[in-house]
Amino acid sequence: MSGRMLSEIGEAAIISGIRGMNGCDAGRNGVLAGIGDDCAVVQPEAAEDLVLKVDPVIMGRHFSAGDSPYDVGRKAMGRVLSDIASMGARPRWHLVGLAAPPHADGGYIDGIYEGVASLAGKYGSVLVGGDTSCSDVISINVFGCGALPHGAARLRSGAEPGDTIYVTGELGGSFASGRHLRFEPRVREGIWLRDRANAMTDVSDGLAADLWHIAEESGVNAFIAASLIPYSPAALGSPDPAAAAFFDGEDFELLFTVPASDADFNSDWKSAFPDLRCTPIGVIGEKSGNPFVKYSPADDSGAHPRALPKRGFDHFRTDKEEP
Amino acid sequence: MSGRMLSEIGEAAIISGIRGMNGCDAGRNGVLAGIGDDCAVVQPEAAEDLVLKVDPVIMGRHFSAGDSPYDVGRKAMGRVLSDIASMGARPRWHLVGLAAPPHADGGYIDGIYEGVASLAGKYGSVLVGGDTSCSDVISINVFGCGALPHGAARLRSGAEPGDTIYVTGELGGSFASGRHLRFEPRVREGIWLRDRANAMTDVSDGLAADLWHIAEESGVNAFIAASLIPYSPAALGSPDPAAAAFFDGEDFELLFTVPASDADFNSDWKSAFPDLRCTPIGVIGEKSGNPFVKYSPADDSGAHPRALPKRGFDHFRTDKEEP
Numbered sequence: 342m343s344g345r346m347l348s349e350i351g352e353a354a355i356i357s358g359i360r361g362m363n364g365c366d367a368g369r370n371g372v373l374a375g376i377g378d379d380c381a382v383v384q385p386e387a388a389e390d391l392v393l394k395v396d397p398v399i400m401g402r403h404f405s406a407g408d409s410p411y412d413v414g415r416k417a418m419g420r421v422l423s424d425i426a427s428m429g430a431r432p433r434w435h436l437v438g439l440a441a442p443p444h445a446d447g448g449y450i451d452g453i454y455e456g457v458a459s460l461a462g463k464y465g466s467v468l469v470g471g472d473t474s475c476s477d478v479i480s481i482n483v484f485g486c487g488a489l490p491h492g493a494a495r496l497r498s499g500a501e502p503g504d505t506i507y508v509t510g511e512l513g514g515s516f517a518s519g520r521h522l523r524f525e526p527r528v529r530e531g532i533w534l535r536d537r538a539n540a541m542t543d544v545s546d547g548l549a550a551d552l553w554h555i556a557e558e559s560g561v562n563a564f565i566a567a568s569l570i571p572y573s574p575a576a577l578g579s580p581d582p583a584a585a586a587f588f589d590g591e592d593f594e595l596l597f598t599v600p601a602s603d604a605d606f607n608s609d610w611k612s613a614f615p616d617l618r619c620t621p622i623g624v625i626g627e628k629s630g631n632p633f634v635k636y637s638p639a640d641d642s643g644a645h646p647r648a649l650p651k652r653g654f655d656h657f658r659t660d661k662e663e664p
Numbered sequence: 665m666s667g668r669m670l671s672e673i674g675e676a677a678i679i680s681g682i683r684g685m686n687g688c689d690a691g692r693n694g695v696l697a698g699i700g701d702d703c704a705v706v707q708p709e710a711a712e713d714l715v716l717k718v719d720p721v722i723m724g725r726h727f728s729a730g731d732s733p734y735d736v737g738r739k740a741m742g743r744v745l746s747d748i749a750s751m752g753a754r755p756r757w758h759l760v761g762l763a764a765p766p767h768a769d770g771g772y773i774d775g776i777y778e779g780v781a782s783l784a785g786k787y788g789s790v791l792v793g794g795d796t797s798c799s800d801v802i803s804i805n806v807f808g809c810g811a812l813p814h815g816a817a818r819l820r821s822g823a824e825p826g827d828t829i830y831v832t833g834e835l836g837g838s839f840a841s842g843r844h845l846r847f848e849p850r851v852r853e854g855i856w857l858r859d860r861a862n863a864m865t866d867v868s869d870g871l872a873a874d875l876w877h878i879a880e881e882s883g884v885n886a887f888i889a890a891s892l893i894p895y896s897p898a899a900l901g902s903p904d905p906a907a908a909a910f911f912d913g914e915d916f917e918l919l920f921t922v923p924a925s926d927a928d929f930n931s932d933w934k935s936a937f938p939d940l941r942c943t944p945i946g947v948i949g950e951k952s953g954n955p956f957v958k959y960s961p962a963d964d965s966g967a968h969p970r971a972l973p974k975r976g977f978d979h980f981r982t983d984k985e986e987p
Contacts, residue, residue: 373713374819377881379747379865380715380810382817385708390696392703395718395759395807397797424702436718438761438805474720478800482761484718484807487703494705496697542702558700 347450347473348443370433370467381469383434383486390494392430392487396420399480404522410449412522414456414481420545421485422464422526423593427543429495429535430487432466432528437483440476453481464528493535495597500540500559504598504625505606509617512548512592513585514575521591533613534597537606541597547590549634553651555598556632563632564646565623567639583639588652598625670773670796671766693756693790704792706757706809713817715753715810719743722803727845733772735845737779737804743868744808745787745849746916750866752818752858753810755789755851760806763799776804787851816858818920823863823882827921827948828929832940835871835915836908837898844914856936857920860929864920870913872957876974878921879955886955887969888946890962906962911975921948 374382385391398417400406418435425432437457441450461468466485509530515521527543534541540559544551548570556563567583573592576585599606610619623636635646697705708714721740723729741758748755760780764773784791789808832853838844850866857864863882867874871893879886890906896915899908922929933942946959958969 373815374817378820379750380717380753380808380817382713382715382751382819384713384814387710390705390707391714392705393757393759393793393807393809394703395761395793395805396795397761397763397805399763399797399799401800402798427702428705430703434716436716436807438718438720440720440722440803470716470718472719474722475725476722476801476803477724480763480799480803482718482720482805484716484759486716486809491707492696494697494703496705497701 345447346443347441347445347447350447370465372434372467372469375467375469376471381434381436383469386488388491389488390491392425392428392489392494394421394424395482395484396424397480397482400478408522410452411456411459414453415460416522417481417483418457418460419524419526419593421483422460422466422528423543423545425485425487426526426528426531427495427541427595428487428489429493429531429541430489431532432461432464432485432487434469434486435461435466435483436469437471437481439471440474440478440480442477442479443475445479457483460526464526489535495535495538495541497540497542497555497558500555500561500598500625501600502561502625502627503601504539505601505621506552506563506565506598506623506625507619507621508544508548508571508594508596509619510592510594511571511573511618512544512576512594513573513582513589514579515589515591517579518573518575520573520575524593526593527595530595530614530617534595537603538597538599541595544592544594544596545590547588548596549587549649550590550651551596552634552649555596556634560628560630561632562626562629563623563634564626564636566637568637569620569622571618571620587649668770669766670764670768670770673770693788695757695790695792698790698792699794704757704759706792709811711814712811713814715748715751715812715817717744717747718805718807719747720803720805723801731845733775734779734782737776738783739845740804740806741780741783742847742849742916744806745783745789745851746866746868748808748810749849749851749854750818750864750918751810751812752816752854752864753812754855755787755808755810757792757809758784758789758806759792760794760804762794763797763801763803765800765802766798768802780806783849787849812858818858818861818864820863820865820878820881823878823884823921823948824923825884825948825950826924827862828924828944829875829886829888829919829921829946829948830942830944831867831871831894831917831919832942833915833917834894834896834941835867835899835917836896836905836912837902838912838914840902841896841898843896843898847916849916850918853918853937853940857918860926861920861922864918867915867917867919868913870911871919872910872972873913873974874919875957875972878919879957883951883953884955885949885952886946886957887949887959889960891960892943892945894941894943910972
């Protein structure tokens with residue numbers, strides 16, 4: 342559709358193009374009826390729970406006008422896959438709600454859908470529906486649905502005293518480095534961790550905010566050491582690597598806790614995922630009705646741990662500070 | 665949150681408010697984990713299929729700045745419930761993606777969520793997640809998930825030669841009359857029709873476009889009579905009632921076909937739904953690889969039927985014409 346505006350192409354042709362591009366035929370992945378009816382119809386596996394997530398990507402907020410549409414679509418899908426992964430689920434189905442101005446180029450929109458399809462295909466999610474509508478600003482809402490055995494979802498609320506806190510990959514500077522457009526959602530790792538982790542989340546708001554989520558939902562205190570954090574090259578090149586890891590967000594790595602009794606965890610991880618770092622950064626402390634998160638600064642390891650501010654990315658606040 | 669801007673309230677407090685308002689506790693409706701984790705976790709019933717739908721409502725396109733936020737939220741939820749109903753499914757879970765400017769009033773946003781909750785509660789759907797993000801224009805993306813017995817979904821593709829074509833309620837002038845903000849999704853009727861209709865859809869793009877959907881997906885010709893159409897008062901007050909019913913859209917009534925052999929259909933409907941009209945407007949003709957839809961004009965009933973244009977609401981085209 343490149344070189345033609347959406348207003349020339351028309352909604353029916355856009356949907357028809359998507360329907361062809363994504364190979365969303367009925368029959369795959371439990372899809373009984375895909376694009377082309379009022380709703381998609383899907384058949385869950387017996388004795389499986391489903392995980393549901395919707396996440397938006399909006400021009401000017403989550404990407405810039407100059408970013409490649411393929412990368413933008415890939416990010417929109419990747420954010421949702423990262424959330425599905427953080428539950429320990431496998432992706433199954435997704436729907437895409439796209440809003441764009443009538444004068445948007447058809448090729449740009451194609452690029453977004455191709456980016457969505459690239460990651461979806463890699464991780465086995467089938468496009469089953471969606472919607473195109475007119476708006477002054479381009480936005481993509483991906484709804485994702487994953488599946489896992491009944492009762493097996495890893496929640497933020499599962500952390501136990503004595504657990505080791507781990508994080509995959511490297512943290513910080515995701516926006517500055519452009520990694521926020523090209524990250525790999527940790528789908529296979531999340532499924533593997535389903536049987537090993539007590540609590541799990543993905544690092545989307547920043548290590549500080551996401552560790553606070555685990556502490557508050559689990560009702561436990563948490564302690565980490567800044568010297569243990571796996572900083573990204575972008576974070577290491579910034580004035581304050583710890584602040585970058587704590588507060589930048591959009592790393593889309595997995596943050597999880599593992600029982601202290603799981604003595605083989607590190608070696609098993611290395612066997613399963615030899616190419617991805619998995620770093621212990623701290624421990625879960627005692628249960629608490631009023632939990633806190635503390636960290637030992639890298640340059641001051643003999644001092645008492647300091648309170649880690651909860652602040653992370655807030656879509657509405659401008660000051661970004663919390664007491 | 666009335667009287668305060670979203671930028672003052674902050675995302676965490678907004679989500680906390682939603683979490684409290686909607687009573688989305690785990691345990692209801694198969695919800696294992698609701699708002700507050702990376703994804704919602706839900707448990708489908710054994711031997712049931714799911715229907716999935718996402719639909720946006722955008723200020724300036726689907727509603728005006730002066731519309732009541734309660735009505736806007738109600739419409740956003742109602743559109744999705746109407747699609748779920750048109751499959752014959754019962755609503756189970758929904759997620760809401762809201763985008764708004766930082767200076768938006770918290771009370772306005774509360775009103776939107778209250779409108780969503782009013783219809784969701786009436787028809788048994790539980791809010792299990794969502795997202796708030798920052799955008800120049802207010803938009804609400806509702807993702808809905810419904811359920812029904814395996815294989816029971818009513819598709820657009822099920823119409824058979826000889827079927828009678830029915831429509832619920834009255835058509836036309838939905839925007840002009842404001843009904844598009846206050847319609848009742850036909851959830852109970854859709855579930856009832858699951859065992860009676862061959863094909864079903866809802867009238868969202870307009871009778872013409874939606875009947876074309878059935879004809880094309882089923883591979884059948886369709887004939888209707890303009891004199892049989894149940895016109896709304898707004899359509900009757902317009903210069904061309906048939907054009908209003910054919911092309912206005914957003915009626916959110918059910919359009920479906922019933923086998924000619926179902927002799928008790930009309931009386932059974934009247935017993936089940938004494939307060940809602942259900943009107944036969946035409947018949948399904950022969951199977952065709954190149955289907956058409958024809959209508960007999962009201963003022964010219966002795967003449968040959970005329971081709972019904974396919975045009976309906978297209979979000980990107982400005983001329984709205986199709987050959």
